[in-house]
Amino acid sequence: MSDEVISILKRDRIHNLAIEGKRSDGRAFDEFRSITLKTNVIQKAEGSAYVEFGDTKVIVGIKLQKAEPFSDSPGLGIIMTGMELNPIASPSFEAGPPRENAIEMSRIVDRGIRESKAIDLEKLCIKEGELVWMIFIDISILNDAGNILDASCLAAIAALKTTVIPDDEETGFKSIPMPIQDLPVGVTLVDVGGNIIVDPTLDEELVCQSRVSIIVNENGEISGMQKGGSEPFTFDEIYDMYELAVEKCNYLRETFIRDIALLD
Amino acid sequence: MSSTQERVEFFDKNGLRTDGRKFDEIRPMSIKIGVLSRADGSCYLEWGANKILAAVYGPREVHPRRLQKADRAIVRYRYNMQSFSVEDRARPGTSRRSVEISKVSREAFESVILTELYPGSVIDIFVEVLQADAGTRTAAINAASVALVDAGIPMKSIVSSCAVGKVGGKIVLDLNKIEDNFGEADLPVAMTQDGDVTLIQMDGNLTADEFKEALKLVETGCRTVHKIQKKALMEKFGISDESANEEEDEMSDDFDEDEEDEASDFDDEDDGENEDEMSDDFDDEDEDGASDDFDDDDEDDGEAEDTDESSKSNKSADSKLSNVKTKRGASKRRTKNSKNNRSQNGSD
Numbered sequence: 184m185s186d187e188v189i190s191i192l193k194r195d196r197i198h199n200l201a202i203e204g205k206r207s208d209g210r211a212f213d214e215f216r217s218i219t220l221k222t223n224v225i226q227k228a229e230g231s232a233y234v235e236f237g238d239t240k241v242i243v244g245i246k247l248q249k250a251e252p253f254s255d256s257p258g259l260g261i262i263m264t265g266m267e268l269n270p271i272a273s274p275s276f277e278a279g280p281p282r283e284n285a286i287e288m289s290r291i292v293d294r295g296i297r298e299s300k301a302i303d304l305e306k307l308c309i310k311e312g313e314l315v316w317m318i319f320i321d322i323s324i325l326n327d328a329g330n331i332l333d334a335s336c337l338a339a340i341a342a343l344k345t346t347v348i349p350d351d352e353e354t355g356f357k358s359i360p361m362p363i364q365d366l367p368v369g370v371t372l373v374d375v376g377g378n379i380i381v382d383p384t385l386d387e388e389l390v391c392q393s394r395v396s397i398i399v400n401e402n403g404e405i406s407g408m409q410k411g412g413s414e415p416f417t418f419d420e421i422y423d424m425y426e427l428a429v430e431k432c433n434y435l436r437e438t439f440i441r442d443i444a445l446l447d
Numbered sequence: 448m449s450s451t452q453e454r455v456e457f458f459d460k461n462g463l464r465t466d467g468r469k470f471d472e473i474r475p476m477s478i479k480i481g482v483l484s485r486a487d488g489s490c491y492l493e494w495g496a497n498k499i500l501a502a503v504y505g506p507r508e509v510h511p512r513r514l515q516k517a518d519r520a521i522v523r524y525r526y527n528m529q530s531f532s533v534e535d536r537a538r539p540g541t542s543r544r545s546v547e548i549s550k551v552s553r554e555a556f557e558s559v560i561l562t563e564l565y566p567g568s569v570i571d572i573f574v575e576v577l578q579a580d581a582g583t584r585t586a587a588i589n590a591a592s593v594a595l596v597d598a599g600i601p602m603k604s605i606v607s608s609c610a611v612g613k614v615g616g617k618i619v620l621d622l623n624k625i626e627d628n629f630g631e632a633d634l635p636v637a638m639t640q641d642g643d644v645t646l647i648q649m650d651g652n653l654t655a656d657e658f659k660e661a662l663k664l665v666e667t668g669c670r671t672v673h674k675i676q677k678k679a680l681m682e683k684f685g686i687s688d689e690s691a692n693e694e695e696d697e698m699s700d701d702f703d704e705d706e707e708d709e710a711s712d713f714d715d716e717d718d719g720e721n722e723d724e725m726s727d728d729f730d731d732e733d734e735d736g737a738s739d740d741f742d743d744d745d746e747d748d749g750e751a752e753d754t755d756e757s758s759k760s761n762k763s764a765d766s767k768l769s770n771v772k773t774k775r776g777a778s779k780r781r782t783k784n785s786k787n788n789r790s791q792n793g794s795d
Contacts, residue, residue: 225578226496228531238484242577244531267539270525271502271573273485278525278573280540321530321539323575325500326483 187275189389197390201376208384213427215382220337220439222345230346230361234338236382238328240272243320243338245346245361249309249354250317260307260315264293266322266335273327288332289322291409292339295367295398296320299406301340303362309354316348318361329385332396336369337435344443366440367406368432369398372424374416379424381431395424399432455629457615464614465625466495471664473609473621473671476589478679480597488598492590495623496580498532501590503598506568520565524553526587528576548584555588555608555637555646561601570600581627585610585635588646593676597683604639605676608646609668611636611661613653618660620668634661638669 197207206212216237225231230245250261266289268276281289296302307316320343322335346361373383373391380387388394393412400406405425410416416424458464468474474495483489486502493499509515526548530539553572560570572595574587585608592606612622614630622633632651638644653661681687 225498225531227534227578227580231531240483242529244529246531246536248536265530265539267529269527269573269575270504270571271483271486271489271500271575274504274507278527278541319530319536321536323529323577325575326485328484 187273187385187389189386193386194390197386198376201378201380204378206380207386210382212378212380213431215431215435216384218337218435218439220341222341222443228342229349230342230344232338232341232345234334234341236328236330236334237384238326239331239334240325241331241334241338242323242325243335243342244323245342246319246321247346247348248317248319249314249351252308252312252315256304257312258308258315259304260302261317262293262297262302262304262320263317264289264296264320264322264339266292266324268324268327271326272324276324276327287409287411288335291332291369291396291398291407292320292322292335294407294409295336295369296339296343299365299367299398299400299404301363301365301367301400302343303364306359306362307348309351309356314354318343318346327385329388330371330382332371333369333382333435336367336398337439340366340368340440341443344440345445347445360445365400365406366436367398367400368435368440369396369407370428370431370435371396372427374414374420379420379427381427395421397425397428397432399429401436403429403433455615455625457619457626457630458617464619464623466623468621468623470617470619471667473668474623476672476675478590478593478675480593480679480683486594486598488594488596488600490590490594490597492586492593494582494586494589495621496578497576497583497586498578499574499576499583499586499590501572501574501587501594503570503572503591503594503600505570505598506565506600507571509567509569514569515567518566519562520560520568520570522553522557522560522562522570522572524549524556524572524574524591526552526574526576526584528579528583532576532579548587551646551648552584552588552591552637555606556591556595558643558645559602559604559606559639560595561603564601570595581622581624582610582635584608585621585637588637589672589676593680596680604641604643605673605680606637606639606645607669607673607676608635608637609665609672610634611665611668613651613657613661618657618664620664632657632661634665636662636665636669638666640673642666 200207219235221233223231224233225244228244229247231243233242252259266281266285268285270276270278309315320339322339324331343361344363348359348361350356350358370381371394372379372381373387373394375387375391383391392414393410393416396409397405398407463469476494479491481489482491483502486504488503490501506520509521514521526545528537528545530537572591574591576583576587588606588608595602596605609620610622611618611620611634612626612630613632614626619626622630627633632653634649636644637646
């Protein structure tokens with residue numbers, strides 16, 4: 184999954200612990216690290232959120248721009264999701280344009296938000312066929328200690344929920360809060376020693392060969408899903424993962440996202 | 448500097464600035480050290496509304512190999528603005544402005560870091576501007592400086608940086624956003640604690656007298672910043688304030704504890720090639736709409752410096768402090784040796 188190297192000793196230990204039903208940091212298989220979520224951390228952004236999963240740190244800023252709509256959807260706003268693996272976040276991240284990892288992850292986040300129809304894009308239309316709001320969801324990884332994808336999903340929807348679309352004098356557009364209709368949240372599951380675990384640490388990510396990321400909407404439906412890594416899963420495993428993901432996504436949504444309110 | 452200074456009121460009737468400061472006051476600054484677990488050293492710094500995150504990796508192996516220097520470490524500095532850090536979204540990636548800032552900032556550190564101790568390796572300094580509000584390059588240098596200490600990189604001095612400028616005909620310290628956008632001159636400076644200037648740029652117009660006044664003022668600004676950096680480091684590394692005040696004498700023998708830690712963190716896991724890519728679009732937008740044609744005063748003062756730091760007599764508290772984490776009590780000589788070993792291991 185990553186280019187980083189893990190020692191054979193560490194790998195064996197994590198593997199053997201998993202067979203005994205344990206994790207190296209003492210968590211249960213379906214337990215998250217301690218999660219912190221702060222909103223409105225960047226005042227210059229129209230919406231923002233900062234999320235920690237243990238040592239993993241992610242910040243998301245929402246910026247808005249007026250733009251011409253796509254010709255096949257003249258009355259709909261536009262969502263652009265980008266992720267930057269900043270070189271401050273890991274010794275293996277390098278400066279430069281996003282590589283395949285960053286592109287894949289940002290597209291997973293994007294898909295969850297798009298497919299769950301989390302944002303009512305019709306309300307982002309300023310003048311049909313001419314001008315719509317373009318929403319930039321910029322995800323910035325500050326410290327990679329494992330599972331940056333789930334942290335990014337959570338931060339993205341949290342940031343959107345705090346976003347206010349401003350008045351626009353030129354066109355007479357009246358300010359509205361971001362028209363949120365759903366709260367998609369994602370959970371990534373990995374297989375270590377035959378056990379499915381949530382919220383893998385960096386070491387656990389290096390030990391496992393494959394992961395499945397599942398984005399679940401408010402109704403418990405899947406809004407996006409992606410397997411990564413080279414090892415296969417069985418259908419039964421994938422079904423088990425889906426059930427676990429729904430439970431965990433509900434937990435994340437109700438604990439961290441539901442009660443977020445706009446600042447004013 | 449924009450010339451549209453009509454109708455901008457820089458001072459109220461009491462002579463205070465738009466944010467209530469006096470002419471020689473800097474904005475409030477707060478520093479958190481060691482905030483990123485993956486980095487060898489890190490620092491989060493807020494200065495006014497600026498929010499800066501700096502990380503240091505290294506000394507580590509250089510990729511690509513052709514950049515290696517046989518006699519010293521190379522220093523790389525990357526200044527990067529987050530797309531959401533400014534009012535109008537900045538395009539992610541390198542701009543001409545960020546390349547220039549990265550260059551002069553790197554040069555502000557090259558003469559201060561004891562690069563001879565790590566031949567063949569690289570010290571990477573990464574600075575991310577999470578929120579920008581005038582004076583990001585100075586804030587970035589201050590954060591990077593503290594992160595370097597946190598990473599245990601041996602330095603002759605901490606680097607402290609502050610800007611001075613001219614607004615409404617007056618010389619003021621540490622320009623805020625309005626002053627930066629509508630003022631008449633902006634002059635960022637970085638300085639060591641010995642008073643050596645390692646970065647100076649200027650943008651705008653100053654008379655000879657104003658320039659002299661500005662330099663005097665900015666020196667006090669850098670010293671104020673230096674005190675804040677020092678205080679944060681003292682607190683982080685558990686050094687009491689009293690010993691800080693006694694400076695010269697007290698510091699030297701204070702750190703003779705837990706030497707054994709020294710050998711423990713040697714995982715130089717470097718991989719992947721470094722291609723130094725840059726995006727092609729040279730978007731010339733300055734964060735604050737001001738023009739970005741600075742005159743580069745690239746002072747290469749450092750290269751000729753005496754390399755054997757133990758022969759220096761004017762060591763003050765901080766140059767030792769900057770070694771605290773690496774040495775953990777070892778003598779300078781020993782640090783040097785162990786560091787040489789380390790970098791040899793790394794460059795095999």
